[in-house]
Amino acid sequence: MTHSLLAQEIASQPTLLAGLLDRELAHIGRIVAALPPFQYVLLAARGSSDHAGIYAKYAWGALAGYPVALAAPSLHTLYAAPPRMAGALVVGVSQSGQSPDIVAVLAEGRRQGRPTIAVTNAPDSPLAAVADHVVALHVGREESVAATKTYTAQLAVMAAFAAHWNGDPHYLADLRRLPEAVAAILVGADAIAARAERYRYMNQCVVLGRGYNLATALELALKLKELTYVMATAYSSADFRHGPIATIAQGAPVIAVAPSGAAHADVRALAQEVRARGAELLLIADDPATLALAQTPLALPAGVPEWLSPLTAILPGQILALHLALAKGLNPDMPRGLHKVTKTT
């Protein structure tokens, strides 16, 4: 790849994920065992961390049966009207642990006597200080503005909670094998990099996913916006048919995230539909027949179960966004007008 910090951070993910699992998997098991009963999860996050929360909505729903409500932090800060949290496990996800609105949600959970968990790369942060349990990401300081290694680490933490809550040991075994699959994608990074040039003059695009990989679509769209200033918009394939599909005309670029699993057929069918309308198709998938539909196939390793596929499926997107930034002559480490820590009140 290149010598940017972003490239180094992308490349570090397999090793960091393995280290995170070594250090936190058993700890997360102990947290799960120690939690009092709760009926649903109230999760507060913004930006990439919010996408990890959207992943949790599917993983914790499907594997553990818990509904996940994404908090409206503005109720706490702007409106001074925090909701009653009876029945909730309150979770805050933040790379920096510093955004005052996310801290406010967790602090209110604690005030109401609810169990609280902070997932953060900064175990000495204000967010960690108000949580009963802190899960650290152990990925080192993230130097580039665009989150990569902290995002996949957050996903791994969400996956670990799902696996422990479920209790079937094969889920934990799947998770343990994941860093290998992530490493396999990096081996193909040069092929992805070589495709970036084709999109040098792309100024907008659509990113589609569904179920577990709605999070991937949202996160990939954010990477493209941050790093390449492309107006990328993510949709659930279900919602896309409710209106936004009208925007697709000849040549419109569409990135479909379609790894094998229960959501595959729906996203693939929509990819075929937009292709029939003349869209330029980029496909993130492991199935060769699906990849063959695309002008730009971005191959995933086979054998990753769908519930963990967001951890692999984002990698081709991170690599594409990096190389598209370079093709556009932009500095991937310093997007214009962004700061690493955004403090929202």
Add this chain to the structure above:
Amino acid sequence: MTHSLLAQEIASQPTLLAGLLDRELAHIGRIVAALPPFQYVLLAARGSSDHAGIYAKYAWGALAGYPVALAAPSLHTLYAAPPRMAGALVVGVSQSGQSPDIVAVLAEGRRQGRPTIAVTNAPDSPLAAVADHVVALHVGREESVAATKTYTAQLAVMAAFAAHWNGDPHYLADLRRLPEAVAAILVGADAIAARAERYRYMNQCVVLGRGYNLATALELALKLKELTYVMATAYSSADFRHGPIATIAQGAPVIAVAPSGAAHADVRALAQEVRARGAELLLIADDPATLALAQTPLALPAGVPEWLSPLTAILPGQILALHLALAKGLNPDMPRGLHKVTKTT
């Protein structure tokens, strides 16, 4: 305005809202009185109805103290793993009442013995059939593909629940006065129509809102996509600073939804920031000093309380999207490739 069905449906909203309140306000009060205790709301919806759900997240949180979880219908359909709903009031919102995935969430709520409410324009629909309580919208058949009158009617239903749960009669009184304020915007429709031509060659834009009016930003972006094929993307002003602001360059069109209230200062500050980066600004606001920041001010009537402002703030957006479609030579009643009822499984 024009003779399109869409124009007629937009213009019908004040009368229809008044009729809806006459017919359903007391009924909603009876539903509220009859509900068993619950700890949070699980709400299932897609498309414009989902935006009404996002409004409910703020209105029910701020006025009634209930956290609102937006359901992941795919857990029920794709993954056959419906979550445990203990403690939940289960609400389905759908214009047609026909989307199988939304029906599946309500049916599961009923199977688990939870209270269920359907909000729909079709009281004889499958969604209504599986609900304990049905709130009909009474707006007549919506002929144009893009939802307008059903969206504001859904907002009014959400507002009515919030007012009844809160119990302070001034909220109900505010709601009763709302149709007048909506009518006041229609009086200024020609001025909005006259501005549409300036955006004839716009092909993408950003729509910003926060708190209650995040719903407005999302719904306006959807109208622009459906009716004008402009790649419009909505953000919370809080999330926009976490990355997407990097996309703003000289001349980039930004629509900011900034009525008076607790969210006003934040959205206004962000509008000033993007203006400083050279953005072309369209502002939906009631405060004259805020409107003066914009190349295109879209004035709202003064005196509407923030919690009801999404019901007025969407109107200038509907009118702008209609006239931009006409300026682009498109048929506002028949967007390409859309159907009125989208059935998602």
